[in-house]
Amino acid sequence: xxxxxxxxxxxxxxxxxxxxxxxxxxxxxxxxxxxxxxxxxxxxxxxxxxxxxxxxxxxxxxxxxxxxxxxxxxxxxxxxxxxxxxxxxxxxxxxxxxxxxxxxxxxxxxxxxxxxxxxxxxxxxxxxxxxxxxxxxxxxxxxxxxxxxxxxxxxxxxxxxxxxxxxxxxxxxxxxxxxxxxxxxxxxxxxxxxxxxxxxxxxxxxxxxxxxxxxxxxxxxxxxxxxxxxxxxxxxxxxxxxxxxxxxxxxxxxxxxxxxxxxxxxxxxxxxxxxxxxxxxxxxxxxxxxxxxxxxxxxxxxxxxxxxxxxxxxxxxxxxxxxxxxxxxxxxxxxxxxxxxxxxxxxxxxxxxxxxxxxxxxx
Amino acid sequence: xxxxxxxxxxxxxxxxxxxxxxxxxxxxxxxxxxxxxxxxxxxxxxxxxxxxxxxxxxxxxxxxxxxxxxxxxxxxxxxxxxxxxxxxxxxxxxxxxxxxxxxxxxxxxxxxxxxxxxxxxxxxxxxxxxxxxxxxxxxxxxxxxxxxxxxxxxxxxxxxxxxxxxxxxxxxxxxxxxxxxxxxxxxxxxxxxxxxxxxxxxxxxxxxxxxxxxxxxxxxxxxxxxxxxxxxxxxxxxxxxxxxxxxxxxxxxxxxxxxxxxxxxxxxxxxxxxxxxxxxxxxxxxxxxxxxxxxxxxxxxxxxxxxxxxxxxxxxxxxxxxxxxxxxxxxxxxxxxxxxxxxxxxxxxxxxxxxxxxxxxxxxxxxxxxxxxxxxxxxxxxxxxxxxxxxxxxxxxxxxxxxxxxxxxxxxxxxxxxxxxxxxxxxxxxxxxxxxxxxxxxxxxxxxxxxxxxxxx
Numbered sequence: 001x002x003x004x005x006x007x008x009x010x011x012x013x014x015x016x017x018x019x020x021x022x023x024x025x026x027x028x029x030x031x032x033x034x035x036x037x038x039x040x041x042x043x044x045x046x047x048x049x050x051x052x053x054x055x056x057x058x059x060x061x062x063x064x065x066x067x068x069x070x071x072x073x074x075x076x077x078x079x080x081x082x083x084x085x086x087x088x089x090x091x092x093x094x095x096x097x098x099x100x101x102x103x104x105x106x107x108x109x110x111x112x113x114x115x116x117x118x119x120x121x122x123x124x125x126x127x128x129x130x131x132x133x134x135x136x137x138x139x140x141x142x143x144x145x146x147x148x149x150x151x152x153x154x155x156x157x158x159x160x161x162x163x164x165x166x167x168x169x170x171x172x173x174x175x176x177x178x179x180x181x182x183x184x185x186x187x188x189x190x191x192x193x194x195x196x197x198x199x200x201x202x203x204x205x206x207x208x209x210x211x212x213x214x215x216x217x218x219x220x221x222x223x224x225x226x227x228x229x230x231x232x233x234x235x236x237x238x239x240x241x242x243x244x245x246x247x248x249x250x251x252x253x254x255x256x257x258x259x260x261x262x263x264x265x266x267x268x269x270x271x272x273x274x275x276x277x278x279x280x281x282x283x284x285x286x287x288x289x290x291x292x293x294x295x296x297x298x299x300x301x302x303x304x305x306x307x308x309x310x311x312x313x314x315x316x317x318x319x320x321x322x323x324x325x326x327x328x329x330x331x332x333x334x335x336x337x338x339x340x341x342x343x344x345x346x347x348x349x350x351x352x353x354x355x356x357x358x359x360x361x362x363x
Numbered sequence: 364x365x366x367x368x369x370x371x372x373x374x375x376x377x378x379x380x381x382x383x384x385x386x387x388x389x390x391x392x393x394x395x396x397x398x399x400x401x402x403x404x405x406x407x408x409x410x411x412x413x414x415x416x417x418x419x420x421x422x423x424x425x426x427x428x429x430x431x432x433x434x435x436x437x438x439x440x441x442x443x444x445x446x447x448x449x450x451x452x453x454x455x456x457x458x459x460x461x462x463x464x465x466x467x468x469x470x471x472x473x474x475x476x477x478x479x480x481x482x483x484x485x486x487x488x489x490x491x492x493x494x495x496x497x498x499x500x501x502x503x504x505x506x507x508x509x510x511x512x513x514x515x516x517x518x519x520x521x522x523x524x525x526x527x528x529x530x531x532x533x534x535x536x537x538x539x540x541x542x543x544x545x546x547x548x549x550x551x552x553x554x555x556x557x558x559x560x561x562x563x564x565x566x567x568x569x570x571x572x573x574x575x576x577x578x579x580x581x582x583x584x585x586x587x588x589x590x591x592x593x594x595x596x597x598x599x600x601x602x603x604x605x606x607x608x609x610x611x612x613x614x615x616x617x618x619x620x621x622x623x624x625x626x627x628x629x630x631x632x633x634x635x636x637x638x639x640x641x642x643x644x645x646x647x648x649x650x651x652x653x654x655x656x657x658x659x660x661x662x663x664x665x666x667x668x669x670x671x672x673x674x675x676x677x678x679x680x681x682x683x684x685x686x687x688x689x690x691x692x693x694x695x696x697x698x699x700x701x702x703x704x705x706x707x708x709x710x711x712x713x714x715x716x717x718x719x720x721x722x723x724x725x726x727x728x729x730x731x732x733x734x735x736x737x738x739x740x741x742x743x744x745x746x747x748x749x750x751x752x753x754x755x756x757x758x759x760x761x762x763x764x765x766x767x768x769x770x771x772x773x774x775x776x777x778x779x780x781x782x783x784x785x786x787x788x789x790x791x792x793x794x795x796x797x798x799x800x801x802x803x804x805x806x807x808x809x810x811x812x813x814x815x816x817x818x819x820x
Binding site: 323 | 579674
């Protein structure tokens with residue numbers, strides 16, 4: 001009897017253990033989805049091994065997901081370090097990874113130094129205003145923003161802000177127009193030639209037109225939204241709205257005809273049809289479009305900033321090219337890597353949003 | 364009150380915070396300003412006025428921003444995106460008389476004297492070298508005349524190849540200096556006409572626009588065979604080993620006027636105190652740059668080499684900023700006045716300087732029709748504003764920030780006639796038409812360009 005109870009107890013314990021493990025795995029599998037989204041998918045096999053899964057299978061997975069990409073990166077850096085010094089430009093050899101890392105650190109120190117200068121500026125301003133107040137001229141006290149140069153980090157933030165504004169405008173235009181194109185063949189027929197013609201236009205060609213029009217229209221400039229930012233952002237809009245527009249109309253047009261017929265039978269009002277039916281079923285494609293748009297927008301932004309000398313990473317690159325100092329090339333390479341990494345992160349961000357908002361298998 | 368403030372200023376000295384002038388600070392109408400500049404060493408007064416706190420002393424919060432090229436800079440000043448800028452002397456003049464663009468721009472402050480050079484590619488240099496006389500010391504005789512370039516251009520022509528040269532803007536100092544040098548050696552740099560603004564009518568050497576910092580890259584790419592530009596872009600060519608500076612503008616015209624600080628007439632009218640305040644700050648900066656026999660120049664070089672200003676390596680900038688100039692690699696010569704910011708009344712906006720630029724615009728057909736001497740005088744007085752300058756200078760003297768003898772108080776705005784040119788032709792700012800007739804190549808009298816030929820006169 002006791003043995004039976006013991007056995008039962010054993011069973012129960014093992015059962016419980018298995019249950020716990022299964023729950024662990026379920027949790028890991030669920031988080032795997034999110035980890036994949038943010039590019040940390042290689043953590044999954046590690047966690048599974050920690051939870052006691054078969055190490056062999058997981059090691060293979062780890063090899064695929066972590067080691068092979070790492071080999072790629074290391075091989076790239078090795079090739080870069082070997083061949084860069086052999087190319088002699090008029091500004092000296094192309095900087096290798098070490099020089100570029102050194103420049104990254106320099107840029108950060110620059111940033112810190114500039115912040116210190118800003119603090120000194122505010123101190124001086126405070127002293128001046130205190131003096132004014134003491135001498136009874138309180139009405140001429142003024143508080144002004146720091147006037148120094150934007151640092152590299154500031155430039156990154158400016159660029160991100162600009163692309164965000166441009167992308168949001170593009171989305172606001174492209175999604176509704178795309179929906180109408182998808183719903184009505186006549187609208188689509190009317191807009192299609194325009195889309196085909198404007199889609200391939202380069203940002204550099206848009207820029208002069210945009211500059212003139214924005215300068216003419218945007219008269220009351222606010223500090224939060226300087227003209228240069230608007231010009232870059234609108235250029236980004238013009239180049240990046242097409243993928244969203246095309247994908248949205250494609251998504252809407254390919255909705256199951258039966259579904260549309262049901263809505264007709266139920267006599268759903270247009271607004272309801274769009275929000276309850278059209279949008280949910282075309283969301284995956286809309287998101288695909290948005291992801292492409294954001295990628296294009298980020299790429300275009302740098303070109304626009306370079307040409308128009310609008311603040312941001314593009315201006316940074318152009319200024320360094322013009323400076324032609326011995327550290328310029330390394331700084332430009334830092335910018336290139338930054339642009340790449342931020343572009344990648346933006347794409348991941350959109351992917352994460354897509355995962356969060358769509359339920360179809362079409363991820 | 365003013366005297367007291369001046370005494371206080373003297374007592375306290377002027378450090379970075381120098382709030383000495385505080386008690387007497389001008390009541391500026393606009394205190395947040397944005398100034399543009401092109402990456403050239405002669406923007407130094409702007410950088411110094413900022414870094415040394417002179418703008419802040421005057422109650423101005425100034426942001427300084429590099430611009431892509433001269434056209435963008437000018438357009439931004441006209442539209443008001445920039446409150447003022449480091450400009451080519453020809454820009455306010457041309458804009459005011461309506462060549463290229465139409466806007467009334469004035470200058471209360473001339474930024475510097477000299478500071479440019481003409482560079483040719485290594486290939487052209489090798490072809491020029493045999494034509495240049497060698498002195499007793501075994502070195503080439505300077506200044507090098509364009510005569511040495513003439514056979515090179517003839518050779519290019521006989522092979523059916525165009526001889527291209529770069530300058531920075533159609534109304535730039537550099538365009539006129541390059542043209543002056545070429546013409547003095549019998550090379551026709553080409554004319555402008557009302558219908559053809561390429562400036563290449565009858566040209567032996569084809570001049571076109573390239574923004575200053577891109578000059579070395581364009582030369583390296585082989586698009587141009589030489590250029591005229593400000594520093595550090597001539598020394599950069601030496602450092603990169605891609606070209607050889609043959610002559611500085613100091614040798615073309617000793618102590619010639621260079622950049623000016625330009626603001627719109629509207630700005631000066633709307634914000635008179637701000638205009639005075641910024642002029643004061645700039646004069647102080649210029650003074651600092653030349654103080655104690657250029658003692659501050661190395662510090663200035665360090666400031667200019669920061670990436671937000673000129674950004675080139677300090678040693679490249681120092682080459683010309685500290686009184687030397689390196690011609691062919693290793694041939695470094697003393698040119699103590701290569702770039703003057705304060706001596707010789709460098710910052711005073713002389714009408715005669717303006718008239719010289721206008722005379723060159725007429726000479727090359729940018730001013731298509733003949734104008735009488737009175738017109739030149741009037742146009743110069745519209746743009747150059749010594750009245751504002753002297754008012755600012757008076758305040759600085761009263762505050763103890765400048766000396767009485769630093770300024771030409773009694774000048775009528777015209778420098779003494781001079782013949783310090785490479786070809787020795789005398790120039791009197793009061794008689795521009797007379798001057799034009801003495802120049803061998805160029806429009807004179809009633810001459811105009813019709814199609815591709817000179818008519819009338």
